[in-house]
Amino acid sequence: MLYTFIALVENKPGVLNRVASLFRRRNFNIESLAVGRTEKPEISRMTVVVDCPNGDYDAHKIEANLYKLVNVIDVQDVTHQPSVTRDLALIKVMVGPEKRAEVNSLAEIFRARIVDVAADSVIVEITGTEDKIEGMIELLRPTGIVEMVRTGQVSMTRGVNDGVRRVQQGAVGNRYENEYEEMPEMAP
Amino acid sequence: MKKTGAEIMWECVVREGVEVVFGYPGGANMPIYDAMLSYPIHHVLVRHEQGGAHMADGYARASGKVGMAMGTSGPGATNLVTGIATAMMDSVPVVFITGQVAAHLIGGDAFQEVDVTGITLPITKHNYLVTRADEIAEVVREAFYIARSGRPGPVLIDICKNAQVEQCEFIYPEEVKLAGYKPVAHAQKDLLDHAVKLIEKAQRPIILCGHGVLASKAEEILMNFAVKTQTPVASTLLGLGGFPASHDLSLGMMGMHGEVHANMAIQNSDLILAFGMRFDDRVTGTLKTYAPRAKKIHIEIDPSEVHKNVAVDVPLVGDLKTILTDLVPMVDEYDHDEWLKEISGWKTEADTRDIKNWPDDGKLYVPHLISAIWKATGGGAIMTTDVGQHQMWTAQYYTLDKPNRWLTSGGAGTMGFGLPSAIGAWFAHKDQEIWAIAGDGGFQMTAAELTTAVQEQANVKVAIMNNSFLGMVRQWQEFFFEKRYSAVNMLSPDFVKLAEAHGVPARRVTKREEVDEAIAWARSITGPTVIEFRVEQEDAVYPMVPAGAALDHMLQRPLKESGN
Numbered sequence: 001m002l003y004t005f006i007a008l009v010e011n012k013p014g015v016l017n018r019v020a021s022l023f024r025r026r027n028f029n030i031e032s033l034a035v036g037r038t039e040k041p042e043i044s045r046m047t048v049v050v051d052c053p054n055g056d057y058d059a060h061k062i063e064a065n066l067y068k069l070v071n072v073i074d075v076q077d078v079t080h081q082p083s084v085t086r087d088l089a090l091i092k093v094m095v096g097p098e099k100r101a102e103v104n105s106l107a108e109i110f111r112a113r114i115v116d117v118a119a120d121s122v123i124v125e126i127t128g129t130e131d132k133i134e135g136m137i138e139l140l141r142p143t144g145i146v147e148m149v150r151t152g153q154v155s156m157t158r159g160v161n162d163g164v165r166r167v168q169q170g171a172v173g174n175r176y177e178n179e180y181e182e183m184p185e186m187a188p
Numbered sequence: 189m190k191k192t193g194a195e196i197m198w199e200c201v202v203r204e205g206v207e208v209v210f211g212y213p214g215g216a217n218m219p220i221y222d223a224m225l226s227y228p229i230h231h232v233l234v235r236h237e238q239g240g241a242h243m244a245d246g247y248a249r250a251s252g253k254v255g256m257a258m259g260t261s262g263p264g265a266t267n268l269v270t271g272i273a274t275a276m277m278d279s280v281p282v283v284f285i286t287g288q289v290a291a292h293l294i295g296g297d298a299f300q301e302v303d304v305t306g307i308t309l310p311i312t313k314h315n316y317l318v319t320r321a322d323e324i325a326e327v328v329r330e331a332f333y334i335a336r337s338g339r340p341g342p343v344l345i346d347i348c349k350n351a352q353v354e355q356c357e358f359i360y361p362e363e364v365k366l367a368g369y370k371p372v373a374h375a376q377k378d379l380l381d382h383a384v385k386l387i388e389k390a391q392r393p394i395i396l397c398g399h400g401v402l403a404s405k406a407e408e409i410l411m412n413f414a415v416k417t418q419t420p421v422a423s424t425l426l427g428l429g430g431f432p433a434s435h436d437l438s439l440g441m442m443g444m445h446g447e448v449h450a451n452m453a454i455q456n457s458d459l460i461l462a463f464g465m466r467f468d469d470r471v472t473g474t475l476k477t478y479a480p481r482a483k484k485i486h487i488e489i490d491p492s493e494v495h496k497n498v499a500v501d502v503p504l505v506g507d508l509k510t511i512l513t514d515l516v517p518m519v520d521e522y523d524h525d526e527w528l529k530e531i532s533g534w535k536t537e538a539d540t541r542d543i544k545n546w547p548d549d550g551k552l553y554v555p556h557l558i559s560a561i562w563k564a565t566g567g568g569a570i571m572t573t574d575v576g577q578h579q580m581w582t583a584q585y586y587t588l589d590k591p592n593r594w595l596t597s598g599g600a601g602t603m604g605f606g607l608p609s610a611i612g613a614w615f616a617h618k619d620q621e622i623w624a625i626a627g628d629g630g631f632q633m634t635a636a637e638l639t640t641a642v643q644e645q646a647n648v649k650v651a652i653m654n655n656s657f658l659g660m661v662r663q664w665q666e667f668f669f670e671k672r673y674s675a676v677n678m679l680s681p682d683f684v685k686l687a688e689a690h691g692v693p694a695r696r697v698t699k700r701e702e703v704d705e706a707i708a709w710a711r712s713i714t715g716p717t718v719i720e721f722r723v724e725q726e727d728a729v730y731p732m733v734p735a736g737a738a739l740d741h742m743l744q745r746p747l748k749e750s751g752n
Contacts (some may be wrong), residue, residue, distance in 0.1 A: 010367060014317070018309065025310045042367075057495065064492035070314040070334060073368040167491045167505075 002031055003059050003079045004155050006163060007046040010071040018069050019046065026065055032152035043073065047154045060166045067167055076163030083157040087150055089133050091124045094144035103143060110136045121146065193321030194223035194352040200328035202227055203360065206256050208247065208615045210240035214260025215300060217287030219352035232644055235636035237264055239608040241271020244282045246609025249595045250570055251616035254335050255282040261289055262300030266307065270602060272342050273311040277599025278426060279403060281340035283331050290350040291319035304346045313341030321354040326361050333364045338371030339490040340403055371489065375504035375511045383485045383502045384518045387417060390459035392527045395421040396442065400464015400489060401430035402591045406509035410463065412516050418523045420531060422450040424465050425583055426598040433587035439531065443471035444733045445580040448742055449534035454479050455740040462486045464508045467497040473739035487511050541745045544585065548700055552723045554578055554653050557703060558585035561623060561651065564707045569621040570595065570613050574606040574630025577659035580729045582625045604633030610648040611641050622647065628654040628680045638690040641716040649710045650718045652683055655725045663728045687718035694718040
């Protein structure tokens with residue numbers, strides 16, 4: 001089944017490569033990965049959707065391995081938490097003036113928008129859950145989709161609820177409090 | 189005060205307590221080598237960067253400190269790769285510093301440019317690409333901290349040439365601030381309570397002593413725990429020395445070439461206490477039938493090792509020494525006399541098949557040679573090995589009572605590790621006797637470091653177990669490929685002449701009666717020596733759990749060979 005993780009990472013060059021390389025190295029299958037800035041300039045946020053055929057066992061493995069990366073600050077599993085989940089798609093449809101109204105009304109039903117109109121094509125912008133976007137794509141397909149881009153899923157838990165943190169290290173949480181004692185350093 | 193990036197690097201390195209560095213200069217790290225002359229650093233010029241990496245690794249394993257190796261950009265850095273992977277697999281703290289082309293040239297395929305941080309990403313605990321001088325102080329400080337703390341491991345710093353020569357204000361960072369790196373020391377209280385309950389119920393418990401015991405310096409508290417609960421201790425290959433082999437509770441090595449009674453004890457146990465080990469496939473055999481009736485408590489610093497190969501009942505994530513110190517006062521005293529008696533029954537049976545107890549048939553067997561070296565050195569030498577049959581025989585017959593004397597490439601299984609790691613260990617303990625046990629195959633992979641040993645007058649004794657075969661591969665071909673020998677016959681140079689050409693005194697031994705005298709001869713010389721032992725060509729390491737078989741399905745040495 002698909003699991004959704006939110007990872008907070010240091011905003012430094014190469015961190016995305018480290019995460020992607022880790023997933024490849026440990027043979028985890030990424031379904032979608034979205035990265036962006038957060039309210040803190042030094043921190044980036046990733047929403048990673050991963051196929052976990054062994055359920056929670058795989059989820060633990062993914063969380064624990066992410067913490068092996070020095071630049072990863074926090075990982076939570078929001079799969080089973082009430083959360084808001086969004087994906088954005090831009091869909092270019094081949095359509096002349098005669099059928100434009102049809103696409104327009106379809107967009108209205110899905111609360112999508114026409115964001116560009118050319119002589120024989122339009123670009124539809126749709127935001128929503130994966131399901132909703134898939135639904136719209138299916139309906140637009142017969143009209144003729146020529147180009148499409150999707151951002152990948154982003155997620156945020158509702159209210160004050162955090163996701164599940166299976167690894168003790170993660171309990172530091174997204175408030176960045178240092179609750180744990182540091183390891184005693186070995187004498188140099 | 190303003191300093192160059194190279195000077196800042198050395199300022200920080202010296203503050204980390206580094207005294208010896210193993211390396212090789214080249215175009216992209218010349219400013220580092222130039223600045224080095226002004227600092228109290230002994231540099232060992234190696235003959236190949238792989239040797240330098242293994243020396244730093246051996247130094248780290250023997251001393252418990254962080255080792256350090258250097259190379260230039262491009263091929264200098266790629267030559268380090270095998271050594272980095274070796275340190276990574278065995279969790280050894282080593283800081284590698286490589287030169288890189290100037291920052292503005294990166295990505296342009298400049299001379300000797302290689303994407304070293306990209307190449308080493310999966311085989312380092314962490315790595316850095318430094319493009320500016322003002323990054324160096326913080327990065328070096330972090331690198332040493334990351335290498336030695338938590339689960340130790342190699343860290344690589346790739347420093348661009350411009351960053352080495354540019355000047356900036358030197359401010360030593362007193363503190364390391366890493367938002368995403370906070371190794372946990374103590375385990376959760378409720379899990380500790382759960383562990384205590386399992387220990388109380390256990391009738392047939394066993395401790396698995398891993399490399400983590402040594403890394404965490406938990407030998408003493410492990411002893412307290414084992415004695416208080418009367419629990420026998422089996423060791424992984426890298427855990428040897430963590431618990432004294434001569435102790436009544438010691439079962440010796442477990443796993444593929446482990447002791448019969450150790451493997452039997454694991455399979456028949458009702459509680460496994462895994463201390464700082466990772467259930468590698470070489471110690472579990474097939475997982476389907478691994479310790480089927482045992483509850484499992486796993487104390488481990490790295491959360492990604494928990495439930496990785498074997499699902500456990502109580503994971504205690506944190507520093508082993510800290511957790512055991514918390515745990516020992518919580519457990520009661522127990523005795524497990526019947527369980528221990530049962531184990532010693534298995535041991536007595538296995539001893540009759542031990543080639544050590546067989547009469548002399550005029551041939552040289554490696555187990556006899558290792559036993560002879562053990563006797564001559566009182567079991568107190570630092571032992572390093574290559575990988576293969578001789579490695580397993582050394583693990584079996586050079587039994588250790590003290591930690592940090594057993595230097596071998598376990599996880600990676602890197603041939604050629606023996607000689608360079610012995611040289612590295614010598615820099616950690618110049619007063620101790622050091623033996624490198626090598627195979628004829630492995631020795632030839634890094635034999636050029638003999639010259640390094642001469643240049644440094646490193647007092648290391650090399651014993652080459654020459655069976656004219658790649659012995660372990662030959663053994664597998666004999667057992668599992670119908671004796672179809674493929675690419676295992678090995679022609680070697682005259683090792684005595686080879687050593688002498690390097691200026692190393694050397695001898696060849698072909699008969700049993702020459703063994704003790706040759707060992708005594710090597711020990712009487714200060715400085716490197718080589719003994720080539722012409723050993724029985726087609727002997728096999730027993731016992732053996734075939735890959736993928738159950739841990740208690742061991743091939744044992746056939747009794748008929750004994751001539752009894």
